[in-house]
Amino acid sequence: MLQPKADTKRNKIYYGHLSIFYERGDLPVAFLDRFSRDMGIDLGTANTLVYVSGKGVVLQEPSVVAIDQVQRKPLAVGEEAKRMLGRTPGNVVALRPLRDGVIADFDTAEVMLKHFIRRVHEGRTLVSPRIVIGIPSGVTGVERRAVMDAAQQAGARTVYLIDEPVAAAIGAGLPVAEPTGNMIVDIGGGTTEVAVLSLQGTVLSESVRVAGDELSESIISYMKKVHNLVIGERTAEEIKIAIGSAYPSLDDNEIGMDVRGLHLLSGLPRTLYVKTGEIRESMAEPLAVIVEAVKRTLEKTPPELAADIIDRGIMLAGGGALLRGLDTLISHETGIVVHIAADPLSCVVLGAGRVLENFGQMGRVFSAQSSG
Numbered sequence: 001m002l003q004p005k006a007d008t009k010r011n012k013i014y015y016g017h018l019s020i021f022y023e024r025g026d027l028p029v030a031f032l033d034r035f036s037r038d039m040g041i042d043l044g045t046a047n048t049l050v051y052v053s054g055k056g057v058v059l060q061e062p063s064v065v066a067i068d069q070v071q072r073k074p075l076a077v078g079e080e081a082k083r084m085l086g087r088t089p090g091n092v093v094a095l096r097p098l099r100d101g102v103i104a105d106f107d108t109a110e111v112m113l114k115h116f117i118r119r120v121h122e123g124r125t126l127v128s129p130r131i132v133i134g135i136p137s138g139v140t141g142v143e144r145r146a147v148m149d150a151a152q153q154a155g156a157r158t159v160y161l162i163d164e165p166v167a168a169a170i171g172a173g174l175p176v177a178e179p180t181g182n183m184i185v186d187i188g189g190g191t192t193e194v195a196v197l198s199l200q201g202t203v204l205s206e207s208v209r210v211a212g213d214e215l216s217e218s219i220i221s222y223m224k225k226v227h228n229l230v231i232g233e234r235t236a237e238e239i240k241i242a243i244g245s246a247y248p249s250l251d252d253n254e255i256g257m258d259v260r261g262l263h264l265l266s267g268l269p270r271t272l273y274v275k276t277g278e279i280r281e282s283m284a285e286p287l288a289v290i291v292e293a294v295k296r297t298l299e300k301t302p303p304e305l306a307a308d309i310i311d312r313g314i315m316l317a318g319g320g321a322l323l324r325g326l327d328t329l330i331s332h333e334t335g336i337v338v339h340i341a342a343d344p345l346s347c348v349v350l351g352a353g354r355v356l357e358n359f360g361q362m363g364r365v366f367s368a369q370s371s372g
């Protein structure tokens with residue numbers, strides 16, 4: 001693909017053989033910007049977010065694609081497709097192409113990425129962009145390649161990969177460039193990543209494939225086992241967000257909600273009232289896995305950096321950080337102050353965006369780059 005080049009001495013922009021003169025005072029940068037839309041992408045298990053250079057976060061959609069299996073084409077992508085999860089007729093499937101933070105269904109992931117990138121381009125033909133993508137730190141080389149390939153197939157010129165904890169920390173406003181230890185815990189849909197960062201790099205990190213999805217799944221199992229009520233993934237997530245909590249509180253017995261599902265014994269739909277306390281207990285196991293990951297990382301942290309973390313506290317990011325009482329639970333278990341990022345769901349994409357806007361100074365943060 002051609003790249004526009006500016007000659008500021010002659011006030012000209014070259015685009016292949018084509019050259020365009022611009023008036024003195026007009027910023028060639030603004031002109032170039034019309035051709036190129038560099039992007040930061042958080043390709044998450046649950047949500048995909050896109051940041052466009054010079055604009056900010058322009059897209060935030062669930063990572064779901066609905067496909068018509070007869071015509072073999074996508075029917076809906078994002079929010080619209082998520083509404084179809086578990087509600088599709090025989091010939092339509094609503095898929096989540098990512099599982100555990102990595103691409104599980106390559107073709108569908110590519111369809112989704114292409115769709116989002118096209119939507120961000122607003123139908124204009126543009127120079128293929130540079131794309132910075134956040135990926136979990138624990139993924140294999142093959143999984144990295146799959147993410148890069150999908151982005152290139154979707155039209156990226158060069159793909160840069162950034163470890164999600166690094167991006168999340170930058171997005172949460174932590175001073176990652178300083179020689180100070182910072183701990184970030186990103187609890188997404190598929191993975192929980194715990195990392196200690198200093199000087200723009202990862203000192204140590206741990207990634208467990210237990211996060212928000214697993215919490216919802218525990219609610220599904222609990223409802224089935226204890227109440228004989230079968231509920232879907234969406235309902236379980238709604239319960240988690242509405243009344244889920246990680247730490248006991250005084251009003252535990254007062255908070256609850258009606259849940260609709262299919263009663264196993266009668267085979268009929270039924271509404272049942274559940275309380276926040278039982279929902280918390282149902283999530284105890286995955287919550288313990290998350291807490292253990294934080295503790296293990298703390299135990300391995302070199303003393304100077306551990307001292308910094310005690311001073312500065314632990315930063316929570318990712319949608320899971322919004323679970324009521326999770327900060328209290330982690331703080332209680334580790335004895336360290338826990339903060340929640342201002343916008344936990346956007347940390348990774350905001351971090352990728354910051355890097356994009358400061359390419360020169362922050363180039364060191366990338367963990368991989370495609371040729372191009």
Ligand SMILES: Nc1ncnc2c1ncn2[C@@H]1O[C@H](COP(=O)(O)OP(=O)(O)OP(=O)(O)O)[C@@H](O)[C@H]1O
Nearest residue numbers: 044045046047188189190191212318319320322323
């Ligand atoms: N208010 C809330 N309370 C509890 N959980 C929430 C809340 N809001 C969102 N979540 C959960 O956060 C998760 C999604 O978070 P996020 O968008 O950070 O994940 P992701 O980046 O797509 O996943 P990953 O990083 O694992 O690939 C989902 O499991 C969702 O149920």
Ligand SMILES: [Mg+2]
Nearest residue numbers: 044188318348
């Ligand atoms: Mg994430």
